[in-house]
Amino acid sequence: MSIDLDLLKKLTQSYGPSGNEKNVLEHIKEEAKNYCDEIYFDNIGNMICKKNGGGKKIMITAHSDELGLLITHIDENGFLRFVPIGSIKVENCLYKRVEFYNGFNGIVGIEHLDDKKDIKFDNLYIDIGAESREDAEKFVKVGDSAVFKGEFFTNGSRIFSKAIDDRIGCYVALETLKDIKTVNELYFVFTVQEEVGARGATTAAYNIEPDLSISVDVTSTGDTPKSKNTVVSLGKGAAIKVKDRSIIVNPKIKEFMVDIAKKYSIPYQMEILELGGTDAGSIHMTKGGIPSGVISIPTRYVHSISEEIDINDVNASIELLKRVIEN
CATH class of the missing domain: 3.40.630.10 (Zn peptidases)
Structure with missing residues (x-):
C-alpha cells in the first residue's frame, strides 16, 4: 500500500x-x-x-x-515569555524556531546561566526581532500560542517531521x-x-x-x-x-x-x-x-x-x- x-x-x-x-x-x-x-x-x-x-x-x-507555547508576558524590550502547552522538555526548546497562528516566526532564546543544569522555562524567552513591547504587540499578543517548526522529509521508508x-x-x-x-x-x-x-x-x-x-x-x-x-x-x-x-x-x-x-x-x-x-x-x-x-x-x-x-x-x-x- x-x-x-x-x-x-x-x-x-x-x-x-x-x-x-x-x-x-x-x-x-x-x-x-x-x-x-x-x-x-x-x-x-x-x-x-x-x-x-x-x-x-x-x-x-x-x-x-x-505541543505548543503560550505567551504570558511581553517585556519592555519586546521579548516574549511563555509557558508550555503539553509535556515539553525544557532542553528541547533551546534555539528552536516557532510559528504563531498568523504565520509570524520567532526563535527560543535563553538567559545567561553559569550552569546549564539550572535551566527552567522561566529562563527562556522568544525573540521575534522586536525592539520594544509596542513593536512586538503589532504581531503577537499575550494569550497567543506558537508551535515548533520542523521540516517534513523522507529517507527511504522513513518519514521525519x-x-x-x-x-x-x-x-x-x-x-x-x-x-x-x-x-x-x-x-x-x-x-x-x-x-x-x-x-x-x-x-x-x-x-x-x-x-x-x-x-x-x-x-x-x-x-x-x-x-x-x-x-x-x-x-x-x-x-x-x-x-x-x-x-x-x-x-x-x-x-x-x-x-x-x-x-x-x-x-x-x-x-x-x-x-x-x-x-x-x-x-x-x-x-x-x-x-x-x-x-x-x-x-x-x-x-x-x-x-x-x-x-x-x-x-x-x-x-x-x-x-x-x-x-
Whole structure:
C-alpha cells in the first residue's frame, strides 16, 4: 500500500496546538467529507465523522492537537515569555524556531546561566526581532500560542517531521475511513486537547457512549543507542498496546487485536509504555466503562521537532484498524 505523502505533509505542517486545532481539523474535514454520512463538532471542539450502520457503535479516536507555547508576558524590550502547552522538555526548546497562528516566526532564546543544569522555562524567552513591547504587540499578543517548526522529509521508508504525534494517527484514521466496509455504526473522532489531559476524548466518549473504542496514537521505541528497555522498533509493524500510565488494556480487547493481526498476517508488536498515555485512558473510564484498545505507531524522538516513523508500520496500522472494525 502506498502512502499519501502530500496529505501527511499537509497534516503535520499545519498549525494546531492544544486549544487551537482549527486549521488541522479543516484539512481533515475536506479529506473526509466524501466518505462519511455526517460531520459535526461537539461543544469542546472535537470533529466527529459518522458512518451510519445498524450494528455496534464503534468509536475511533486520533488527536489533532500538538505541543505548543503560550505567551504570558511581553517585556519592555519586546521579548516574549511563555509557558508550555503539553509535556515539553525544557532542553528541547533551546534555539528552536516557532510559528504563531498568523504565520509570524520567532526563535527560543535563553538567559545567561553559569550552569546549564539550572535551566527552567522561566529562563527562556522568544525573540521575534522586536525592539520594544509596542513593536512586538503589532504581531503577537499575550494569550497567543506558537508551535515548533520542523521540516517534513523522507529517507527511504522513513518519514521525519514535527507533529507526527498525532497527525499520523489522524492519517491512519482517515485512510481507514476511506476504505472501510462494515454494518456497524462508526464514529471517527478527531479529538482536541489530548496533550493537556485527553479532554476532548473524555467528552466525546460521554456523548457517544460507544460499545467499543479504538484509539490511534504514537508510541516510543527502544531501538536507538542506550534507549529505554522496550521491544517496540521501527519497521516491525503496528504496536498493540498492553499498558501505559493511563490504561491497562482489557485482555479480551488485546487478545482480539492480536488474533486479527495473526489471521490477516499483519506485522505487529506488543507495546508497554512506561511514560505517557492516550485518549483511551479517559475513554475506558467513562460512564460505566467503555471497552477500549489502542493501536500505536512506533515513533522515535516523540515530543520533539523531528519525530521519525516507518511507512511499513503506518500501513500495518491502517490494515489492523480496518480489520478490527470489520470483524
